[in-house]
Every structure is written in C-alpha cells, then in structure tokens.
Amino acid sequence: MASVAKSPALCYLLFCASLVVHGCLGQMYPAQRRVSGESSCRLENLRPQEARRRVESEAGVSEFWDSRDQQFDCAGVAAVRNTIEPRGLMLPEFSNSPRLVYIVQGSGISGVVIPGCPETFQSMEHGQERRERREERHGERVSGDQHQKIRRFRQGDIIALPAGVAHWCYNNGDKPVIAVTVFDVANQANQLDRSPRRSFLAGQQRGGEEKGEESSGGGNVFRGFDDEILSEALGVRRDVVRKLKGEDDRRGTIIKVEKELHIAAPSREMEMEMEEDNGLEEALCNMRLVENIADPAKFDVYSPQGGHISTLNSQKLPILRFLRLSAEKGHLRRNAIVAPLWHINAHSVLYVIRGTGRVQISGAGEKLLFDGTVRRGQMLVVPQGHAVVKRAEEDEFEWVAFKTNDYAMVSPLAGKTSVLRGIPIDVLANSYRISEEEVRKIKFARDDETLFLRGRRASQ
Template sequence: MYLNTSAMVEQPQGRYPSQPRPLFPCFFPMVSSQTRRTSFVPTNTDLEPQFPEEDFRGEGGSSFSWKMNGSDVGASKMVLLPRGFPQPVFSNGPKMAFVLQGTGTAGIVVPNGNGVLNERVVRISEADVIAVPSGVVTWWFNDNSDTHLAIVFLGQQRLVNFYLAGPRGVFKGFSAEVVCTSLQLGEAVAALLDSQTTHGGIVKLGPELNMPQPNIINRDGLVFNSFTAVLGEGDSSGDAFFLNSTNLPLLNEVGSGSSIIQLGSGCIYPPTYACATKFQIILVFSGSGNVEVVGPNGDSIINAAVEKGHLFIVPDTSVLSATAGHIGLGWLSILNSPTPRFLTLAGRGSVLKSLSQAVVQAAFNVTTPMERKIRFPGQSH
C-alpha cells in the first residue's frame, strides 16, 4: 500500500484532499541500519539516523542534542520532570519546537499589532508544532505531577541560546552599574539577584509558585497540532500534510516549511524529491520502520531502521522513501524553504504516470505490458 503524495505537488497549502489510494503489496523489506556515503555527499557529514546525547541534567530535567557532525543543523531536546522549568531563553536563529511527549504550559513573547511585546501563554500537548523566530523569548513548564514533558527544537543552523537568568544568564556578564541602571535596582538588590543565579539551568518549582494559566485563544496562529492534521481524514495507508504560513503565520519569519507524514502499518512513502530546499531535517515522532535515501547516481546513501526519537538529514542531492513497520511510522520534516515542492516518482500523481507510453518504454527498454505495470502499479492490465 502506497501513501498518495500527489497533492504535495498540486496543493502546497494546508490539508491535502482525501483520494483513493492504490493498494498492492509492500515489497520493500525491512533491513538493519546501514549507511553509505558517496562522492556528492561530504564525507564529514553524519547522515545516519541517531538518538540525541545528554548534555545537561538538573533538578527539573535534562537537555540533549543530536551530534550531526559535519552539518550546521541545530537539533536539541529538552525533557522536563514534573514541575520542571528551564530559564526563559531566546536564540540567535529561528527554530521549530515540536512536543514529542506529554503536556504542559509555554509562554511566547511576541509583538502585538502595535509592535508592543506581549506574553502569550498556551497549553501544549504531544504533536504540537510552534514556530519560534530568532530573538523571540520563550519559557516552558511541566505542570504535571507525574509525567514528563519532552520538546524537540530544530533549526537550520547551530543555535546559540541566551538565557535571561540562571548560571548562564546574560545579566551575569554585565557590570553591576549596567545591571543596576537597566533594571533600575539598587546595588544591594542587584548583588542579591546575581547570587540567586547559581541554582541551575532547569529548576523544579515548588507548589507555592502559581505559574500563569494558559488561554486557548492564544493558540490561534501560534500553535498547530500535527496529530489533528494527519489523523483526521486519511485512510489506512496514511496521510500527508504541509504546514505553512496559512495555518502557522510565524513560519514567514522562521523561513521554513514543514511536512508531516503518517504511514499506516506496512505502508510505503514512495520515492519523493523535495524541490527548492537545500536539505530536510527529519524527526521520527511515532512508530518505526525503514528509510532509504538514494543519490543522483543511483547510489544508496541511507538504508536504515528508524523508530521514535530518531533524527536524520536528507540532502538536496537525494530522494527519500520510507516503509512503515507494523505499528505505522510518522515523521516531521523541516525544510529550509517556506514553499517547497515535492516531486513524487512513483504511484498516483507521479512523474512516471505523467510521462507518455513511448517515453517510458524507451527509457526502461520494456514491452507495452511492462510499461503499463511501471506507470500504473497495482492495477490489473
């Protein structure tokens, strides 16, 4: 069974219309992890799907990062324990936040219509996507008493974070005169503030502190839930959705596009090329399966088993296909273009189906019956 991705070319905005999808056996085998680089891919780029490594652990949670050697991609994960709270932060580049697990509260400081900064407090849950432009301050809080909150941050560049407080807070580096004047504090108060920034980067808040309450209205245009998008209308083969500035306006400032794919059990994402983008950052957020990435010379670059939490990069010099395992496979793809196009090579709406009979016969050196099987797989001929 193939996922129909034809609408990814025809309708680049919003939900793709539900269409019948051809059914025929999934013949790609599941294989163990194997990655091979070729001459057109830099040898120092780490392409193999990988899990993140822990960088920091505090009383309120831990931070992780993916070590994508040879790449400028920024990818990190934050896991907050119950009542966990990292210091408010902004970054030197835009990023996408994806809630991998759990629920919680987030604050995003963005300008309103008059250009005045306004804190919007929102409820976040698994599969939420939030676009965070460069220089936008955010905070995150796990307000649950017994579950973890995991959030992944993906950027087109290696991100540098600036914390407003804590042991790495920016105010620690400034002189007492600057702190006192800019915050309008006395020297004694400023010294006390400096001494209180040594308790860790991710803290655990006590029950006596009442954090701001989220407002559901604040989610409009700021947060988008991908599960709602891909699980609402698709059939058993799966569904595809493209996230853009229509349903998430801040993507205009981030400069990224995003596709969300959910495959049903044993189904195939046909070989597809992402146009007008230098690379894709792919995060597996559900299920398991196998991914294959092939270069322009027909060389296999990646042939690897993947599962929830894996992240890998697909260069612009390659074509991607994936096969879902028995529990399905879902992934979020971040592209460095707000309006990417997708060229599907096989199946419904594909370029092979669009080519004339004689061209396909000549290209593959096959008979008419075989040509029909190539252009219209799964149909009786």
Template structure:
C-alpha cells in the same frame, strides 16, 4: 606615491579581516556542495555519508538540573552541511525552561507530556511587547523566530519532552550549534544568564533600584537553562487564543498535528498532517515546516525528492526501513530504523520509507516554510506526467509494459498501502 603605498598596505592588512568570514562560508559550501563526477572521492561529502552517515545516532546529555535536562545531537558533517541544529529537552514536574532567545529560528515537536508555552513578541509594529501564553500538548508543533523571547513550563506530573530543530543558515555561525541568550539564571563555563554580563551599577541605574538589590539578585542565580519552580504556577487566562488582529502574523506560535487534523487519510495506508506557512503564518519568519506521518504495517511513502528542503526525520513509534539514493545511481542509505532514530535526507536526494510489521510513526522537519516534493510512484508520479512513449524509450521497455505499469497505483498518492501478494 606615499599615499598609494599606504592604501595598498591598508588593503593588505584589512583583507584577511574583511574576507575571513566569506572564505569560511565559501569553504563550507564547497565541502557540502553536491558532488560532480569530476571531483575526487574525498571531496564528495554526501557520497562520504553513504551507509550510516545520514544518521545522527543518539543525543548526548549536555545539561541536567532538578528541573530537567537537555540532550543534543553531536555536531557532525551532515548537520554542518545542512546547517541545522537539533536537541531534545525534558522538563520534570514544575520544571521551567528559563526565558531566552536564540540566534537561529527554530521549531519544536512535543512527543511526550504537556506544558505551558510563553512567547514575548514585537511583531505588532509598536514599541510595546506582546505576550502569548498557551497550553501545549503531545502532538503540538511550536515555531519560534530568532531573537524572540520564549519560555516553557511543565505544569503536570509526567515528564514534558520536545525535540527542537534550529535553522542556522543565517545565524552568526552557520552550520554550528545555535546559541541561547538567557534572560536569567546562573553562570557556568560557556553558558550563563545575560545579566551577569553587566555591572551591578549599570543594572541598578537601568532598573531604577539600589545597587544592593541587583547584587542580591545575582547571588540568587544558581540554575542554568532549566530550573525547578518552588510552587506550581497558575495561569487563569490560558483558554482561548491571544490575537491582536488578523494582520498580526505572529498571533499563533503553535499548531496541533493530531490525527484528528490529518490532511490525507489513506485506507490501509495511514495518514499525514502537515504545517506550512499557510497554516501557521509565523513560519514565514522561521523558514521551517513539518509533516507528521503514521503508516500502517508495510505501507510506504512513495519515493520522492524535495528540491527546496532538507528533511530531518525522527521516528516516534514502531519500526521501518529507509532508503536514500544518490545521483550516481548508488545507495546512500539502506537501514532498518526504530523509535527515536534520526536521519537527515539532503535536498534533491530521493528517498523512501516503508513501515515494518508494527507500523511506523514519524515527524519530519523541513528546511523550508513552503516545501515542495516530486514523486516517482503513485497517482502523481513524475513518470505519469511524461508521455508514455518517452518513458518507454528511456527505460528501454516495450510501450505495452510501460502502459501497464502506468495504470498501477492510479488512486494511491504519497502514502502507498501494502500491495497484497496476489496483486503483484
């Protein structure tokens, strides 16, 4: 009897500790679940985002040093629900992003300047770490798995800017900002170099040096996250690709998304270039992908939805209009957007983008390494895959009208050029 009472008491005491993380996760999932018609309005989060709730606004500066600065998009309901983190880093000349690893896999798109990327990776099946150093430029896409050490350095005179997106769905705190672990640097409130977490004695023993040396190293650590190098670095071996064999899935961490590598070119419409795990195998360890799109004036992306990926879209140049619909036939977003605006489109929700008179260019990060999409219009429209009589009956229109509509845009896929007025 006493033993039974003890076991019950133990379970009662342990239950909160065991279940708290699962309860928090279940609560977040419930808050972010796509709404059902039977739920109250206050419990329909994506409906709550109707209007500007899908927009992230402007990032806030969270760190600045002589070497550069970091701006982060403030945590919001849409970021927590889609479980992504987003920030922008600018490195000035000789600016060094201190070597670090992060608790969530991430990708970056370089939208201004160029620099040096360094990665240290353990994917070769050996105890020896492998080094990767590469020049990266505007239009390049970078992918870094969680827990992998990397650094970035600006070896040019102009600013080096890149936007980063991290997938926190499997991080220790899903939906919360990702956490960097710096291999060097000073110590401030809530951030600091990892070495400060160890004693001088322990580090002197680990590195095999006198304790006075480790103490001196600590005293030199000033900058946090970003520092400015005293003199320009020289890397004579930047040319070429550092591969250790075809089976090394992490041999490449970058992919060029310049117009010269476009996967789809549409006359009078624009072009797009995408990168998935098929082109950059390391994305299979990251779980993200990207599409870079340039639209000619008044051209548009065919209305689409993705069943397996949230879309994080940053406008790079030009202007345009975005519309997002919900499953209850209401509009979640109808907004004119311009350069540097950011929106998030949740999976399953249909959306479309049309360029303004100046044209439009944007980068889209997707939360899948092999995303899929279905389209409402164009040559690969889902309507055209359904028998005509079924569509006509569903839309309550004459069969002849359905057939006429079906015959339009037969040659246009994904990117739809502007329709001239006399063709309407």
C-alpha cells in the same frame, strides 16, 4: 483569568502601525532565504543520529545532537530534545536562529516576548486573601501583574519561534514534557556563524561547553555586566543584581517551581477567538505561533491500509513564511510504504517518534547514501533532491519532519501522483528500454493509491 486592556494611546499606535503591518513583519521577520555559509556539504554516508550530549538540570534534561556531523552541517540545522518534569520551568532564553518545536509528549504553557508589543494581559489577584494584601508601595498601587500573551501547548503541537525572540515554557501537567527542537542555523536571520547558540536571561548552564555546540556560554546575559551599571540601569540593589547573574545558582536551565505558577493564560477557545480577529494587535503582537499536526481532523493524506500524513506550511501557519520553515507528521501502518520521492525545495530532518522504519536514501544516481533502519529517538537528514523511500517494519512507524522551506514540496516516483504519470509512454519506453506494456504497468499499477502504498510484493 485574563483580560486585555487598551488605552487610547495604544489604540492610536495600533492604528498607525496597521498601515505598515506587513512592513513591520517584513522588518522583524523578513522572508528569509537560506545561506550556505562555510558548509561544503560533502555527503558520503548518512546514518541515524542519537543525541550526543546530555546536560541535566534540576527539573529536566537537555540532549543535544552533534551539529558538526556532515548531514546536519549540510542541511544547516541543529537539534535538541528537552525533557521537562512536572512543575518544571525552562528559563527564558533566545536563539540566534529561527526554530520549530514539536511536542512529543505532555502539555503546558509558554510565553514568547515580541519586542515592541504591550503587556496587555493582566494576571488578576487570586482569592480574597491576596486582595486584602494589596498595599501601597512607593506611591503605586500593587494589584497583579501585566505581561505579554501566554500560549497553551499540548502533545502534537508545533511551536514556531523567530530568531532573537525570548521564550520560556512551564510544565503544568502531570507527566514530563518532551519537546524536540530544530534550529535553522543557515537562515539569513542568523548573522553569526553556523554554530547554534542559545542565550539565557536567567540561571546558569550546567556542564562544560564544546566548540560548535549549542550554547553562548555557561552564564546568562547579565553575567558579564558590571554590578554598579546594572544596579543603576535596573533600579535595584546590588544584592539583587548578583541574583540576576545567577552566580551561585546551580539549578541549570530547567528549574523546579516549588509552588504552582499563577499566570493568566487564556483558554484554547479564547486563543482561537483572538486569532480570528484581523487587527494589527492580533497580526503582530498576538500572532499565531502554535498549530497541532496530530489532530486526525487535519490529516492531508489518509489511507486506511497505509497511514496518514499531516503537513504544516505557511498557508496554514503564516508566521512560517517569515521563518522559512515547515513541518510534517507521518504515521505508517505495519509494512506500508511511503512512495519513493524527492524533496524539491527543502532539506528534511526526520525524527522518529515511535516504532522502527526501513529507510533508503539515493545519492545522485550513484549509490545509496543510507540503507537501514531508524528507530525511536533517532534523527536522519534527507537532503534536498535526494530520493527517499520509507517502509514500516513489524511495528507501526511514526515520525515528524522539520523542513527548511515554508512551503516544502515533494515529487513522488510511484502512485497516482507519480512524476512518471506525467511523462508520455513512448518517452519512458525509450528511456528505460522496456516495452509499452511494462511502462503501462509502471504508470498505472498503483492507480488507486497516492502517497501511501500497501505493503505487497511484486511478482517476479
């Protein structure tokens, strides 16, 4: 059960802040441009990447892709796949760069702590027994907890997380949660180098760390502080401080919760009602960070023979405007083709959810940067301005793509929306030294298809 408490002082604060809400968002999460940093972006050959390093925890595992590989370095991204077992809790942490998380499997709850927002959600006491155990402690009445908003997530959700914002998640379902995260380390919000870093507020990471890989070290943020200073700052005993540092904690960053967590989390219906309110508290402190892109009702392009694609950009999820990221979920039926196209204003990081696909990526008119198959669990970067074509193999092909622009755009080379459709016949005939009849076939042969092309062989 959850309730929202508002005091006169809080209402006044929200009213005053509403005058500068866009300024606040601009200060906290400005519409970030991407920076090249030290990357020379040398693209010679691309290849599908498996996760390179595996770190096990008590209740799950984290698998990291090599961010130093040329394609990830060029795109300015890093990636990790987390598997969280039932009743597994990923400890609170934050990153130096904005990120998008795609929930491949499972469901659960997560918390995002936004600086300056009040803890207006109240966890109520559960049952008569707990109510009877309320007591006076140090002159204060103990009755429940207060915390920031808890959000539910499920398979197909994209979760948007700004840089530097603390985040945790818990698997309250009956099967493992699999979550793939892409970090935009080239985003201007990252004031450090282009090495991905996560800083944990609790626990201790297992395994050694390698240069350039995602981490800020083996301990948590309390680890380096002096015991006496922390004891005084937090108002707790030194033995509690040592527990905060996690010096003897070998559980890793995903821990097992022995008893079910009792946390006030609103239903999805309540979340939607709260997000429809346009007040400051909803715009800033309860901003919408989660959107499902696997829902059939949200398909942007659908073909009964070809498949479907759903896109998520800053028009659908406004927080993406400040993160400068977007996403795409695609599904190809057997032997269907996604029309050859290039990304106008973004790199695209492709993660295969299911099946296998034949992918070709053209490199600056000279040669193919990639020509091969990609399969479940692999990643492949499609650089900005490089033409790509995808075809499902014997199985259906399903993917999610993370894009480095909040309103990523593509330009197809075939189908009804092809760039060739916008060029006069005479221009094309002279450009390619072919007849007008052949040009008409090129422009209009797929006139009944848009982005998805049926798997058919052209006559020789």
